[in-house]
Amino acid sequence: MKKYTKVFLVLGGLCLFSLLACGGAEKKTEAPADIANEKYQCPMKCTEEILDKAGNCSLCGMELEKITKS
């Protein structure tokens, strides 16, 4: 009987935690939305490869240029 109560408490705690985590995640999604629109491409356009994070061109090694999409 005690064991069952403990499981119930843990489940209840998890429910509460996931609710709190959900609320926190909702707030966080606002900021990374801008970052998701940032694309990077080689300034020499030697490849059509467009990356979603900064780095260097895999062909010429130049630093990727940020493309801002509207």
Ligand SMILES: [Zn+2]
């Ligand atoms: Zn390049």
